[in-house]
Structures are given as C-alpha cells and as structure tokens.
Amino acid sequence: MKIIVPMAGIGSRLRPHTLTVPKPLTVIAGKPIVQRLVEDIASVIDEKIDEIAFIIGPVAKGFPTDTEENLLKIADELGAKGTVYVQEEALGTAHAIYCAKESLSGPCVVAYADTLFKADFTLDVNVDGAIWVKQVENPSAFGVVKLQDGFITDFIEKPKEFVSDLAIIGIYYFKSGEKILNEIQYLIDNDLKENGEYQITNVLESLKQQGAKFIPGKVNDWMDCGKKDPTVDTNKQTLGFEYAAGNNLVSSDVVLENSEIIQPCYVGANVVLKNTKIGPYVSIGEHSVVENSTIENSLIQTNVQISNANLDNAMIGNHAKYNGNYTSVSIGDYTELL
Template sequence: MKIIVPMAGRGSRLRPHSLTIPKPLIPVAGQPIVHRLVKDIAKVLKQPIEEIAFVLGDPAWFGDDVVSSLQDLAEGLGAKASIYRQDQPLGTGHAIMCAKPSLSGPAVIAYADTLIRAKFDLDPNADSVIWTKQVDNPEAYGVVKLNANEEIVELVEKPQDFVSNQAVIGIYYFKDVSVLKDKLQEVLEENVMNGGEYQINDGIKRMMADGNVFKTGTVDEWMDCGNKAITIETNGKMLGFLKADGEEQLVAPSVKLDNSKVIEPCFIGENVVLKNTTVGPYVSIGNNSFIENATIKNSLIQTHTIIKNANLDEAMIGNYVSFDGNFKAISIGDYAVLE
C-alpha cells in the first residue's frame, strides 16, 4: 500500500501562522498535522505501508527541514519516502500527477489539511473508496450520490436539492491508482479545467463512466485545520481523543510546575515552565516555553514562547513569541513581541 499526500499549498487562510511554517507542518495536539493524518490513515488501513509520496511546493518554502521531517515520518511507519514538487498551483489533479512515478498499485490519496478519526474496513469489492463524513448541511459541501447498491455514481458540488448527507473529505483509496493516473493524464492532455485548475474529480468521473465501482468509507470525525478558529477547535477535539485513547504521553516528564496546575486534557511539551499559572482544558504548548501569571484554556501555543500576565481563551500563538498583555482571543504569528 502507498499513501500519496499532496501538500504544496501555502495555507493562506491560516496566516500569520503559515507565513513561516507550511500549514501541514503546524503542530496540533503536539504533532504536525500531516504526521497525525498519515499515522491515522495507516491505522485504518491495517496493512503495511511501502511508500509515502509527498508532493511539496517551492523548495524555498518546503526546504530541507521539511523534507527531513517527512522522511522521518515515513521511516517511522516502515515506508520509503518519495518527494515530488508541484511548481505551479494548478489544482488537485495536477498535484497528484506530479507524483506520477509513484502512481501504481493500491494507494490512498489524502490532502494534508484535515484530521480524521475512523474505524472501518476497505470494501474488497470496490475499485475505489471515497472517504466521507455525514453532515447536517450537505448544501455546503461536495457530496456523493449513491445508487440502490450503495455505490457512488456521481460527485455533486454544493447541491441545491438534497442528494445525500455524505460529504467528501479529501481522502481516497484506489485498488490500482494507475487507473486514476491514466484518466488524469487524459484530463491534462485534453486541457479539461474547472476554475482554472485540473481537478481529481474529473479523473474520478471518467473512472465511473468506465464502470469502476466506488464505495464510501465513512469516518467518525472529520476535523479541519483551515483557519485559526477551526484549528483551535480541532486541537481541543484531538486532545480529548488522545486522552481517551491513552496511547500518547500528553504532558512531558520535564514540565516544571511552580504554583501551577494543568486541567486535562492538555499537551505540554519538553522543558516547559509554568509559574503561577493554570493551563487547560484543551491547551497545547510546545517545547521550551515559559508561562507566568496566566490562565489559558482552549488554546494552541507553539515552541520557545514566553507568555506573562495573560488570560487567554481561543488563542493561537506561534513559535518564539514574547507576549505580555491583557488581550484574550488572540492570533499571533512567529517571532512577534508584544510587551
């Protein structure tokens, strides 16, 4: 099995946090988004992963440190890491085709701006599985249309009339991804574009027209990381899941508490100092941060940051920040100083 991860976008909706770090590498609940996504997919697949192909953007932005991080991720799952580049933002279909040498055999394609919780088995009778989430407002999403056999027969974008409540979340399984590759090659050669981009859906629709069987795999939770507010919400949800699972150590042994307390669930990294401070619930704090005279809940704070005299709720703070103030629902990017 292979996993293909297109992640070349700049994450403009998550600025300023994505100005210095590619969005898929921003930690949520203590791990980068893409790391959590790939690991959760591997759990669902329940089979060995032989290769993980990452499609990155400009090397000036997705540099050697990013490549090294992704290689470590793949190796930790016993897989080979393949690195490709998408030099122009020409859509989802174009991004996948940038990894053309890896497009063979069974594969999952997953876009690195979402997190999931799921337990299901891949349907052995399906040529492909499109992962979906039941939603209350399907008119706001791209949804699947099913026939009487529960097979996907159409993809409908933001339907005005009810089609189904199964929203497409951007994760796909192909029994042989080379079939999709051939159809996307046709899309590129015929210059079929939607919104000025080459889309994965145009390849999928051609597969459906040829009689390939598509089924749904419904996830229990679908958590977006598109902007500051939803990323904080996702951080809180993930902390709750991790606490319930009991599989990860969420508070590092090196954390120093000086007249302070932690209200779980929280993630607190290595060498963090809390002084006269209450943290939690639903707070993540990165390594080597110092927090004094503060109350913090429902917030996401990255590494090497100093916070003093703060009452924070729904805050997102980057790396190497110095903050001393009386604001509340804030969003501060890397290297900012507010004193």
C-alpha cells in the same frame, strides 16, 4: 500500500501561522497535522505502508528548505519509504496527484492534508476504490456523493440545490494507482480543465462511467485545520481523543512552580510553568515559559514566552513573546506583544 499526500497549498486562510510553517506541518497536540493524518490512515486501512509520497510547494511559495527532511522523518517513523515531489504551479487537485506519478502504482490512498479524521471503517480491497465522506449541514460548500445500494453513483461539486449531504473530505482509496495516473494523463493531454484546473472529481466520474465501483468510507469525526478557530478546536478534539485512549502527553521534565495542569493537555519537553494554570485542552510546545497566566482551549507552539495572560481560544506561533490581558488571540511566529 502507498499513501499520496498532496500538500502544496500555501494555507493562506491560516495566516499568520503559515507564513513560516506550511499548514500540514503545523503542530497539533505535539505532532504535525500531516503526521497525524498518515497515522490515522494507517490505523484505518490496517495494511503495511510501503511508501508515503508528499507533494509540496516550492520554496519560493513559502515552503522552508527543511520541509523535505521533516517529511522524510514522518515516513521513516511509520516504517515506510518517504518520497517528496514539488508542485511548481497550482493546477488543481488531479494535477497535484500527477506530480507524484512515479509513485502512482498499485493500491494507493490519496489524502489531502487539510483535515484530520477519525473513522471506524474496514477497507474492502476488492472494490475499485473508496471515498471517505461525512454528513454535513451545509453540503453546498462541498463536493458530495450520491449512493445507491451501497455504491457511489454520482459526484457533484458544490451543489446549489440539495442532492446529498454526504461531503467528500479529501481522502480516497484506489485499487490501481496506474488507472488514476492514466485518467489524469488524459485530462492533461487534452487540456480538460474545470474552472481552470485539473480536478480529481473528473477522474472519478470517468472511471465510474467505465464501470469502476466506488464505496463510501464513513467518517465519525472530521476536524478542519483551515482557519484559526477550527484549528484550535481540532487541537481540543485531538487532545480529547488522546486522553480517552490513555495517552499521557505531558513531558516528564516539565517544571511546575505553584502551577496546575488540568487534563487533557499536551506539554512539551523543557516547559516551565510558574504561577500558572493551564487546561483543559491546551497544547504548549517545547522550551516554552509561561508565568502568572491562565490558559485554556489554546494551541501554543515552541519556544514561546507568555506572562500575565488570560487566554482562551488562542493560537500562538513559535518563538513568540506575549505579555497582556487579551484572550482570543492569533499570533504568528517571532511576534512580540509586550
């Protein structure tokens, strides 16, 4: 089994945090989003992962030079071969997959690195494909599917009138990567675009018309990482899942001086807490120092210095310095508010 992860988007809605770190590499509860994504997929499909192919954007569009190295480490930790491709130009969801054409063979899971999910779903490898969906309140903002007798009959992109409330979350299983590649190649060769881009929904529709059978993969929890507030909420939910599973995410070398940690929390290595209370639902990255502060429901990255703060629903980037009494803040890397 292979996992194909298109992640070339610049993540503009999550700025300033994505100015220096690609959104899929943003750390949630101690792990990058993309690492949690592929781990969740591996647990759902319950098969050996042979290769993980990542499609990233060019350095010129904000992807750091060490992005490839970091992604290969993620694949290696899952015992898989890692491959990194570059999508030089954003030409749609199908085009992003096409950039990994050398890896598109055999059974594949394609997962766009925008969200995290939790699912209780057994993959049926005998069907042509599966598309993970989640019931939503406002289906007009999503691509949705219609079902009949347990199979998907229609794909509708952002319907203006109600046709279904089952939203496509951006994770797909395909029994044959070769068939997906052939259909995308046909779109490109014939310049068949929708809104100026090559879309994966057109590939799915074409395969369905040829007789392919797709089933829905139902999702229990769908966590968005597109903007600051949903990302902080995703951190909260992830910490809750980890704590419920019995996982201790507080490093053993954390220095506590007249301080308290209210679980669930993630606290990285070499963190110092002085006269501080953190939690619940707080992540603090390694080598950070927090003094005279109270922090809850917040996502704080590495090498951060915080003092005299009362934070709630905050997101603070790497190497930032913050001294103040604001609460719901969003501070990017290397920012100083003193």
